[in-house]
Amino acid sequence: MNETKFEELTALLHAGQQWRCQLMFPLGSEDAVNLCDYLHRDFLGEHAQTIQTASFPSTSRYRFSPDLYGDGIKSVDRLRKDLVEAAKQSGFVLVTCTSKLKRSPAPFVVFSCSRHETYRSTRGKRNSYTFSADKVTADDVKEQKVTVRRNKTKRSLAFSKKKKSKAPQPSPKHPAPMTPAKKRRNATTRAVEASQCCPFSFRVFLHSDGMWYLFMSVNKLQAGVFPNSHCFHDQLSSSVTRTSSRYMSYEELEKIRQHNSVHLSTSLSAHLLSTVSDNLWLPSQVSYVCNKTKQLVADLNKSSSSADRLLSFLRNTKGVSYIVLTDDGNGGLLAKRGKGRPRAPLSTVGVEQKSAADEVTLPVPSSYCSEQSNLEVSAMRKGMTLSENQKLLLMVCWVTDVELRLVQMYPEVFFMDVTAETNNEGRGLFLVAGKDGNNSGFTAARIFLPSEQMWVFQWIFDYALPTLFSPSVIQANHLCVTDGDKQVYHPLNQLQLRKEIWRGNHQLCEFHLLVIAWRKKVLPFVLDDAPTEAIAVTAYQWIQTWFWNIESEAEFKMSLDDFYAFLDRSRTEANTAMLTAIRNFVLQSLLPLQYQWLRCHFLYKRSLDAKANSVVESQNSSLKHGTVKVSSSLGIETSTQRMTDYANLLHNRKSVSAAGAVTSTPLWSASGTAGWLTNYAEGLICSNMDRRLLYKVTQGTCFPWLCLVLSLWYS
Numbered sequence: 001m002n003e004t005k006f007e008e009l010t011a012l013l014h015a016g017q018q019w020r021c022q023l024m025f026p027l028g029s030e031d032a033v034n035l036c037d038y039l040h041r042d043f044l045g046e047h048a049q050t051i052q053t054a055s056f057p058s059t060s061r062y063r064f065s066p067d068l069y070g071d072g073i074k075s076v077d078r079l080r081k082d083l084v085e086a087a088k089q090s091g092f093v094l095v096t097c098t099s100k101l102k103r104s105p106a107p108f109v110v111f112s113c114s115r116h117e118t119y120r121s122t123r124g125k126r127n128s129y130t131f132s133a134d135k136v137t138a139d140d141v142k143e144q145k146v147t148v149r150r151n152k153t154k155r156s157l158a159f160s161k162k163k164k165s166k167a168p169q170p171s172p173k174h175p176a177p178m179t180p181a182k183k184r185r186n187a188t189t190r191a192v193e194a195s196q197c198c199p200f201s202f203r204v205f206l207h208s209d210g211m212w213y214l215f216m217s218v219n220k221l222q223a224g225v226f227p228n229s230h231c232f233h234d235q236l237s238s239s240v241t242r243t244s245s246r247y248m249s250y251e252e253l254e255k256i257r258q259h260n261s262v263h264l265s266t267s268l269s270a271h272l273l274s275t276v277s278d279n280l281w282l283p284s285q286v287s288y289v290c291n292k293t294k295q296l297v298a299d300l301n302k303s304s305s306s307a308d309r310l311l312s313f314l315r316n317t318k319g320v321s322y323i324v325l326t327d328d329g330n331g332g333l334l335a336k337r338g339k340g341r342p343r344a345p346l347s348t349v350g351v352e353q354k355s356a357a358d359e360v361t362l363p364v365p366s367s368y369c370s371e372q373s374n375l376e377v378s379a380m381r382k383g384m385t386l387s388e389n390q391k392l393l394l395m396v397c398w399v400t401d402v403e404l405r406l407v408q409m410y411p412e413v414f415f416m417d418v419t420a421e422t423n424n425e426g427r428g429l430f431l432v433a434g435k436d437g438n439n440s441g442f443t444a445a446r447i448f449l450p451s452e453q454m455w456v457f458q459w460i461f462d463y464a465l466p467t468l469f470s471p472s473v474i475q476a477n478h479l480c481v482t483d484g485d486k487q488v489y490h491p492l493n494q495l496q497l498r499k500e501i502w503r504g505n506h507q508l509c510e511f512h513l514l515v516i517a518w519r520k521k522v523l524p525f526v527l528d529d530a531p532t533e534a535i536a537v538t539a540y541q542w543i544q545t546w547f548w549n550i551e552s553e554a555e556f557k558m559s560l561d562d563f564y565a566f567l568d569r570s571r572t573e574a575n576t577a578m579l580t581a582i583r584n585f586v587l588q589s590l591l592p593l594q595y596q597w598l599r600c601h602f603l604y605k606r607s608l609d610a611k612a613n614s615v616v617e618s619q620n621s622s623l624k625h626g627t628v629k630v631s632s633s634l635g636i637e638t639s640t641q642r643m644t645d646y647a648n649l650l651h652n653r654k655s656v657s658a659a660g661a662v663t664s665t666p667l668w669s670a671s672g673t674a675g676w677l678t679n680y681a682e683g684l685i686c687s688n689m690d691r692r693l694l695y696k697v698t699q700g701t702c703f704p705w706l707c708l709v710l711s712l713w714y715s
Helices: 003-015 046-050 072-090 250-261 266-275 283-300 306-316 371-383 401-409 454-469 471-475 486-498 510-521 530-548 553-569 576-596 614-625 636-662 679-694 710-714
Strands: 060-063 094-100 108-113 129-131 136-138 145-149 152-156 201-206 212-215 320-327 333-338 352-354 359-363 392-400 413-419 429-435 441-448 479-482 505-508 695-698 706-709
Touching (some): 072 094, 072 212, 250 266, 306 392, 392 636, 401 441, 401 454, 441 454, 441 614, 505 576, 530 576
Parallel strands (some): 413 479, 479 505
Antiparallel strands (some): 060 212, 094 108, 129 136, 145 152, 201 212, 320 392, 429 441
């Protein structure tokens, strides 16, 4: 296509895009008139020609309703919004072109079609195009690359000749920004050339009598342009005409805030908003409003730290109990607790009550202030350049009232683990989880840590959890399951030996102790042949029986001897390294810790048959991949808010599910308790009743009664 034919085609298209406007105002009123009949002196409509103009200014033939817009300058926002809505029904987008509200003596506002002005580009030349035989591209835009794969077209468009650099990852020193980076504009609804601008515009002004009037123009029209018409763009339907986000009502902004508080996507939020509104709202507009809100909040919070915002959120949130450990700058630690269970009278020495926030501040005993903790706190204060008068947030532990109630109902087993990548300060999150009567896991407590040193967990087990849960709940605990990190479980073991508050036992997680360690210490020596792999699988399954089937120490000793004999019988020159690795794994990794994992030591404990930390791992996974996610780019206050919101959401889901289970009867069970027990309890009963068929109870000669397996009895 040559340049001449292109210009002729463009002129033909533009000529067909000229249309007359009917701007009916006030919208929805029986007295609505076409404002276009009052815009130009030489083309007045029938109503404008017969109107009595004695009380009108000489430059106007239309006065806006005094009842609606009679408050002078205060009525301009309402007038602007109503005019925009009327233009939408007429098929175009009305924008504010010029606003001189502070002008004296006659303030005015100029409205125009959105295509009235040209796009003001900030990169390259404004109207630089290259014409060739087969394409038209802008000079400052790279050529578009189009790839077609299986009827799917993929197009990549670059806006700069510079190579796009990889975005830096957030870190504690350089946290992620509060708002995402702005996308580069790749399209505009304005005209790109001055000759293609739509001529439609009008002015409203405030007269000395305090009324708003429509200005009557006396300018000559452009050649070939009809009066009160639009050019170079099509007339749109009111259902697809965009409205600026500045005209959102308070109710619509409140709905966006509610959608954002439950972390609804911008697409769903815009769709829900459009279904209950007269306007069509786009996801980009919802995202713009949310980002503007975040930016304003960030500007207000520049003077406050993330710790201050976190404490403010905990104080102002209903149904949350928390404990905070801070450093006062003088080498002393302070523990602050708020809300939660009823507390004892504040008659102890050193107790300070904050009535406004319902908090109690307690000095931490000097036994927690070890040399290691002092060095670590000093390094943190130096790295953050804090003065001696500023306090440093070390740890914060919080739990919702619903979770606290579950802990008090089911304190028998606690699952504990530390997870990372939940905040942009690099703090680890220590999770305490439990299991309820329906075999469903729940989060019992969340704790942001300054590090994973032993003194941190000593304060958690000795002070934070007993204070948050109450000593009676801790005393009812029978088992705590952790991974193999000695920094975590050594302080717990010391407290369990005292039998004062922690009276239960400690168990190491099978997954960390066996599965992960087996992969690191044994699998590298397993050869890629069937006989060697069969020996490795047999050895692994044999070790698993010690976690799941062993019922006495004598049985374990017999099984261990048989295991060693099996290894000796299976030894060849090819698998010597593998069998040596298996023997060393058992001798060095398992046997020294057998009292913390062997089944016979926990057989008669109320442990819910816990073997691994899978419950707390599921809580970790739901935090990072659930409906309300946390990530390493969030501040600790935002991460805390999201985790609290997700806890409430999860509780509501479980409540609905439990209510449905109570009023339903399982069809898979034929027992008499099917209509009275929960599905999990009914499943246990059915399992035990079905298992009884595999055994036979008989009276022996040496022992009063014997319980035998039927397969052995008949063999």
